[in-house]
Amino acid sequence: MRHSVTLSVNGIDHPLELEPDRSLLRALRDDIGLTGTKEGCDDSECGACMVLVGGRPVNSCSYLALQAAGRPVTTVEGLAGPNGDLHPLQRAFLAEGGVQCGFCTPGMLMSAAALLEANPSPTEHEVRQALAGNLCRCTGYTGIVSAILSVAGADPDAR
């Protein structure tokens, strides 16, 4: 039986009719059409599907879409500013060689954004722990970690 639900994604309300077993990932990709969030595994082990729900990182592949009702959802498409200005993390990922194939990138960015929101000046250890649920096969994490640290160390006004 489908349930009526309104998902607020990147500040826009999406009224949907969803089966109870619909994952948030499928709702985002197939029902709303935001394909920036990726699917890389079957069991919350890769982090490619990471989004923010209520500001906290969530593996959307193993999260029921209906449970996201009433909680703001942020995906990678919602990171840049309204006029398309890249988020400092997006710029830093590019500048520091944190992007190669790009498939882990949306999830990495969301975990990084959640980290900096909770802890604006993390240590390298804290950055690595915060990313531990996001697998990257290309970069060895070096460029990603230094990108996040470069944003964390930046003048807060510049962020």
Place this chain on the structure above:
Amino acid sequence: MTRLYLEPRSVQAAVAALAEHGSEAVPVSGGTDLVVLARKQQAPLPSVLVALHRIDDLNGIEDQPDDDGYATAYGGPPKVGSLRIGAATPHAAIEHDAGIIERFTALADGSALVGSPATRHVGTIGGNLANASPANDTGSALLVLGGKVEVTDADGGITSMGLETFFQGPGRTALKPGDLVTAISLNGPPDDGRRRGSAYIRLDYRRSMEIAVVGAAAMVTLADDSSADGGAIEHAALALTAVAPTCIEIPGIAEALRGRDPDDPAAWDEAGRRAAEAAAPIGDVRAPAGYRAAMIPVIVRRAFQAAVRRARAEHIPAPATLGADRP
């Protein structure tokens, strides 16, 4: 195929919904395990999902007036700092809670080790316990800390049980259809000035995204609060993860260790021997049985050592880590 999804706003409504749909209904908290198993086609989602996330009473950690109704791991009253953890409280809240870190540190260790940061934000302690995985990371901590599972039944009746009763086997608990885990209660330690410490140590292969190969939770009370090192062991408890069909508490530990010198390796060897005797480790994709068995005394010793160091007021942040990871 799931046909019905319910979002009760109260415990009463939740247990009523569970009662109405009987064995077809399953409560879903964070959903991290439920949805994964369905996606891997190992266990289809139930036909009725009762979502718990809108029940405010289930989420949060609150101080409890001291309650002598439960036997505790510490002995007699009076007690201080008892806590009630709502079943839908996520691990991330538990691992960072000051009261838990101060008095129930092993539980902070266990919650801090679950999955990834995202899993800990979404996954809840009630869901974690109700899954009854042999590799459960919070069950052993709760066993040594004397934690109780509060179960609300269809009529609103509340029962409280220890983990040794709650865990019945891999994936099996004492919950009857219609029952809901509503809280975990932890009685605070007696107000006697004794030095106490606890730790949960997990043998795993990576620093994150892991599942226990062997886990040990230890709790110690030192007898002499006037001496610099706390004196001899007055009380101790030990429980193991991933070496038996459920988390298990090791019998006879308090008696075996009472009066022993906490810096005497023989004491921890004795605990390790008892643990190995009580365990029934299996070989699987994660480790051969022989290796698991051999690691029991190693992890037991480390858990006790961390617990003693914490009892002596040394700061060991959660999660306490293994030898190769010491900073």
Place this chain on the structure above:
Amino acid sequence: MGRVAAAGATREGVEGVDTREVGRRASFVRADGVPKVTGQARYAADLRLPGMLEARFLYGGTPHGRIASLDVSAARQVPGVLAVITQADLPPNRYGMCVKDRTLFADDVVRYEGEIVAAVAATSREAAEAGLAAIRLEVEPLPAVLDPEEALAEGAPLVHESWSEDASAYEGLVRNGNDCGYVTVVKGDVEAGFADADLVVEGRFVSDMAHAVPIEPHAVVADWQGDRVTIWSSTQVPFIARAGVAETLGIPEGNVRIVVPHLGGGFGGKCDFHFEAHVAALARAARRPVRLVFTRHEEFVVPDKVRHPMVMTFRTGVRRDGVMTASRARVILDTGAYASDSSMLTEVATMMVAGPYRTPNLLVEGHTVYSNKTPCGSVRAPTGPEGCWGLESHIDEVAAAVGMDPVEFRLLNLADEGDTGPTGQVYRAIGAKECLRQAADLIGYGDGDGEGVGVAVGWWFSMPSATGAHVKLNPDGSAVVVTGAQENGSGAVMALALLVGEELGIDPAGVSFVHQDTDAGPWDGGSAGSQTTFNVGRAVTAAASGIRARVLARAAEMLEASVDDLELVEGEVRVKGAPERRVTVAAVAQAAFDEGEQLIASDSPPVPPMPDNVGGSACVGRAVFPAFAAPAFFAQAARVRVDGQTGVVRVTDVAAAHDFGRVLNPVGARGQVEGGIAMGVGLALSEGTVFGEGDRAGRQSNADLLDYKLVTAADAPTISVSFVERPVAEDEGGPRGSKGVGEPPCVPTAGAVANAVAAATGVRLRRIPMTPSRVWAAMDGSRGEAGG
């Protein structure tokens, strides 16, 4: 240490180019970067066409068996199912890069658990799965061949009973029974070499199956328009996939167009030809577009590009002064159920276990062995990490036998300019020894702080190959490169903008690409063999240089100067020494356009030859890799901490020094090194397939990302990198004397980690991955060697 290499720094001189840029990351922002950080970049699984169906496959599920019955009639009646196909619906065409030993779907026999038996297309994934459930399949078990050494034994059951009827895909392949590729390296007189030795050291090393694990699973979308099919695929090699579709479906290659949207990594796992034809056949049967997206479990079990389980034995003769006189080695690649591209990789493996040493007398034998497991083939530097680990572990033992320090021993025996390689090639200037010195320096080798440090050296080939490119200089001064090349994420295609920008004197940010589309660019070998910069770099440079000449000629007229007096920099043509006499490239291009001349050019430069003096007349089976063209040399050093009670190993630091020839894109090269090292640490410690026992024998037990353990951010080591630049001659290497970069970085890591573990613990592990239980067992011999 590495000059950087900004590609902008040549020909007109290096004024204005900051050579202090060494190691800085920010010098080049890739053109696909913004789409990738904003979520706009579309990958194959993101595509959706009107009416598109979802595909699912049915698998044999057993390592070896004969199909007793297969009935799909009920599946065709399942609501939402629009097509069900099996091999019976297809031409009996066989395919395979080395041996034509398989069909798209199982043909009578199932040879591994992931053998595709049938495919369903339906209006939803759920309906497709309901269709699968309605297929009736009975498989009668046959004896499974699971051990590669037993498979070679006389009288072993044959994985392919009628193997000799399967055509070889190229001449020179030596086959016999379960051995689908026998190869040797013969140099000097190995027996005479042993006679010269004072000591002989032996060793045996075994590596487990491992996987490529790109984070993007395989995905394919197929859509027919008349008799032409367009296939959007997550392949690394679109042109090879195109040929595979044509061959297996029996249609003209020209009727097949392969387009790769953004590719979410490959690492070899998406090389060759995979599921494009299955999906195309489903789409044809259903008369609808069809999409296939793999689960992670399928990703582990089904494709035929998995790292080989390998068995290596070494026997090395050495004099008391440390000079190696002879080496005899044997390497067995377990290729699983099908030969895939393994037979030619055994040629590579024999070179890897010979190594970059000057040992005068060699005899190496290689076998490629069928078994009833997931087929193996190219994964990033195929056979490299395993072969290097085995050899370098053995070399440490040889050094110990003569009482020498491992670094000193290697410096004594490593090849240098003028030395002869295993199959007779004579090396030009190479950086093998310098790489080792720099890696040792970077890690602080010999500082003696009590932690385990180990080193490993190695080599890897560049892959000369045909390719081509079209370049357009637009009237606005921007440029477009049309190439068949495939961007796998490394940036190899994106960084071609550096070469084109320099040649045309324009900002690389003004260069855009039409690529990875078989209808657009010239044929290219794709993202394989570290070949993109090496080959396509030469092609775009050649094409752009043709335009450059025309720009200069026209500018010379406009500036009333001689072409020889002009330089092309920063988007302008300037008269040297008179910078006020200038015209923009855009103005030149616009002037040409106004006169009806479009500044377009194409080129397909000659393929660099294999090295000279490839004697090896005594070598057998060397059909594809007679020698290593433009070889890269490298060394890595690792520092580890070993938990002596649990066997848990942490790699804290890795230092890498690589001779890639001229480094064209230091940001990209560094990214390849860092990513390769993380992969290498995984291979060393945690990445290995565990097979089931009993009735699960031959089936993977850890086909998921919880129990097949990649290195996480929390576990990745601190990495330091230096480049030792020994450019290759222009006609033998890539552009400006470069060598292949993508694969080598993952080669030496496992060997360095293994030697560090040995240094830390005093015990030698003979199997990778070095899981905690294996390390723990090795630390106490009484526990048994492997510890399970």
